[in-house]
Amino acid sequence: MLQKKSTLMFIFGTTAMLSGPSLAETGCVAVAPQQPLPASSSARTISKINFIRHDIFDLSHPQTVWFHRFANEYHVITTEPTIRDDVLFREGEPLDLAVLAETERLLRSRRYLRQAEVQVTEYCESNQSVVVTVSTWDNWSLLPKISLGHEGGETKSNIGFAEDNLLGTGNQLQAEYFNDSERDGYQLRFLSPNIGGSHWQTAVQYADNSDGESYQFQLNKPFYRISSDWAFNFELSKEIKDISEYELGDEYNEYRSNRDYAEVSGGWKISHYDNQVQHLNVGVTLDDHHFLANDDSTRPQPADRDLSQIWLGWDWFQSDYQKMFNFFQFNKVEDINFGWQASIRLGKLNQGLGAYTTGWNLQATLAKNWQLTPSSWLTYRSEYHQLEGKALASQQLFSNQLRHIYHLTDHQVWISQFQWNVGKNLFRDQRITIGGDDGMRAFPLYYQTGNKSAIASTEYRYITSWHLYQLVDVALAAFVDAGRAWDNPDRTTPIDNDTLYGYGVGVRLLPSHASRGSIISIDLSKPVTDNPELSGWRWRLIAKRDF
Template structure:
C-alpha cells in the first residue's frame, strides 16, 4: 500500500495546502515498490528476506516509514505479507546557500527524486563553491527492474573542466544474493590546489580517467542464509591521473607526477547478519538499521604502470566493521580500514584508518556520543594528503587548516531529540559538541607542513539546531538528510579566524 504524503484522516494534516500537495503529487508506482522486494508472490515466508526488503525500502529517497510485515489473514487463515510505504514530496526547486569551514557554497536548479512516480532521480543544477562553479545534469535509477541493477549517469560542465560518468551495477542486496557486478567509466577534468597551514601553495590541472569492471559470487557451500555469507569478487581497472600547470599557479612547485596504472584484483568478503532496528541514533525519530555482525573484506591484486615501473606492485586492502550492544542504552561501533599499494620501495600512497564510536542513551530522547578516529598515511602522492578542517570534523576552523600524513580527531556530543513533528513537516533537535584534533607530518610529499601554520592540537566548542524534513525527498540514497545550523567557537584560533564560526550544511547524521 502506497500512502499519500499527508494523512487527510488526521485533522492536523487535513488542510487545503496539504490536500493540494496530495493531489499534485504523482504516487510511486506499485511496480517500483514490488521491484525492491527480495521475495516473490507464492514463495514461502522468509523473515530474513522481509527484514532485508524493509531496510531496502527505507533507504529510498522518495519514501518514508516503510514497513514489511508478516500477517495472518483472519478470513482465510493464510499467511500474507503487508507492505506499506508513505510517499514524500520529491519535485523541488533548488535554491540554497551554505557556509562551512570558512567557505560559502550555493546552488540553484531543480531535482526530482521520484520522476513521474518511477523512482528515478533527475536533477539539473547550477553550483558555485570555493573550488569551482558550473552546471550538472544527473540521472540515478536505484532499480532498473533488471536484476535489481542500478544506473547512474552524470555530466558536469564546470569552469575548470568536464565530468562524465556512467555506472551500471548490481550490488549484493542481502546475504542470500547470489551475484554482483559493475561496469564504470569516469572522466573528470578539474583544477586543484595544494595547501599548507590553510594557505594555497600551488594550483594545477588534474584529469582523472577510470575504467573498471568486476563480477562476484556468493560461495553457497560456505554460506548460511540469514546468518553469514562468504563472497568472492574479481575485478579489473585502469586509472590515469594527468596533471598540467595552472595559468594562475602560485608557485613554481613541481607538479604531481602523472600516473597510469592497470590492475587485476581479487576480493574476499565474510559478512555476518547482526542487524538491529532502532531509532534516535544518527537520525531523528526514524527507523534506523545497524549491522553489529562482523563484516570483513580483503582485496589483493597486481598493478602495472605505463609511466613509471617504480609504481608496479601489489594492491593490499582490508576492512573490518563490527558493533557491540553493551545493554539497551549503550552501543559501540568500530571500523578499521587499510588501503595500500606495495612496491619495491615499500608502501606507496597507503592509508590506515580506524574509528570507534560509543552511543549512550543517557536521557529520555537524548544520547551522548563519544568518537575517536585516527589516520596514518605512508608515502602519499603529492596530490593526496590527510586534511583536518571544518569539513572533516573540526567545525570551528577553515578549509585545509591542517594537512599532513597523519591525523587524530576526538569528538563529544550531547544530542537532544525532539518528540513532536513540527507543522507536520519536520522533526527538530539540538546538539552541544566539543572537537579536538591534530593533523601533522609530511603533506604533499614535503615537510612544509611541519613548519607552516598551526600543527599542534586545536579545539572548538559549539551548539547547533538539527532539522529533519519528514515530507520531502532526500538528495541521496541511504540515510535521510539532516540540516545542521551551528555556532562554533574555535579555542585555538590564529590570525584570520573569527571568534565564532557559523555553519549551515546538510549531513547524513544528527
C-alpha cells in the same frame, strides 16, 4: 413491500458474492503486528500479497494546512509495480520471515520512501497459508535546490532541482548549478536503482565545471540480498578538476587533475550459512591520473601516475539487523547491522594495462557494531591501504573510526567519536585534511593537512517534540572538538601543528518528509586559538547524513 424486500435481498446477495468470502468463512484470522503465528508442524505458503501505499502527508493531522493537501494532490505516489519490483518473495512461495524483514530494509533504503512495513496480516489454518501486506509511506521527492551556505570560512551556493521519484518509478533526475571554494559549473545526473525489477542499476552523470568537463557511466548488479548468487559492475568515468593546496585555511597553490577511470568486475557467492555469506570478487581496473600546472600554480604539480591493475577480492558479511531510533540520525527508523563485515582486495599493477611500474595494491576493511547496555552502543570501522611498486615509495594508510552512542533518555542522546589516520608517503592530492567538513567544526576548511590526523568529538543532542507543520523535526545540540593533522612534508612555511580545540552550539533540522534525508546542521562555534584571524564566533551551515 414484498417487491422492495426482494430487491434489497438481491442487492445484498450480489454485494456479498462480489466481495468474496469473509475471513470467518474462509477459516482465516487476522494477525496483529508483532503477533506470533500459531504453532504448526507444516510449512506455510504466501497465498496473497497486498500493497497499501500512503501519500506524503497525513491529512488528519491537526497541523494540516493547504500546502499539505497541495503536496499530496500534485505528488505522483510510488507506483505498485515499482514497489513490487523490490519485493523479494512471490505468491505461492514458502513463508520466510527473514526474507520479509530483508524486503522491508530494502524498501526503507529507497530515499523516495519515508517508511516501509512488511507484515503477515492474515493466517489461514485450513491450507496453512498467509497473506502478507506491504505498506509504504512516500517522501516528497521533487526538491528545489536553492541554497547559500557559509561553512569553514568559505561560501557555497547552488540552484537547481532533484527529482528522486520520477513519475513514481523510483528513478532519479538531478540538474544543478553550483559554486563553492573549489569550482563552479553545472551537473546533470540520472539514476535508475532497479531497472524493470531486475535489480540492475545504472547511473549517468555529466558535469561542465569551471575547471573542465567530467562524466560517469555505471551499470551494475549488486549483491542486493544475502542470498544473491552473483554481482557485476562496470564503471567508466573522466574527471577534470583544479585541486588547491592550503595552509591554515589559506590557499597557496593550485594545479589541474585529469583522471581517466574504468573498472569491470564480477562477484560470486562461495558460501552461505544461516545469516552469513562469503563472496569472491575479481576485476580489472584502469586508473590513469595526470597533473598539469595552471595559471594559479606556484609550485610544481605532483608526478603523474597510472595504477591500472588486475585484482582479486573476498568479503564476509553477517546479517544481524536491528531497527534503531536516534542512532546516527533522529526521529526515523534506522536499520543497523550488528554483524561482522570484512573485505580484502589484492591487486597486481600491470604494465600491459598501462601501469607505470609493477607492484601490488592491498585494500582491507573491517566493521562491527556492539550493544554495550540497553541504552548504549559502540560502532567501529577500520580501513587499511598499502601500495608497493618498484618506482613508487611504499605507501600506507590505516584509518579508524570509533563511535559511542548513549541514550540518556528517549529525547537526549550523547554521541562521542574518535577517528585517527596513520599514513605514510600519501600522494599530495590524497593527504588528510581537517577543518570544516572534515571535523574541527570551528575551523576553516583544510586548516591542517598531513599524512596523519586524530580527531575527538562529542555532541549532546536534545531531540525536541517540535514538528514544524510535518515538515521539519528539530533537535538542539552542543559540541566540543579536538584534533590535529601533522606530518606534511610539502609545507612551505612553519605552520601551527598544535592540537586544535573548538566548541559550539547548534540546531539540527531533519526534513522528515523529504527524500534526501540529510540532517541540516546550523552551528555557532568558537575556536580556541591564539590566531588573531580566527578570534570570535563563527557560523556554519552544512547538510550531512549523520553526525
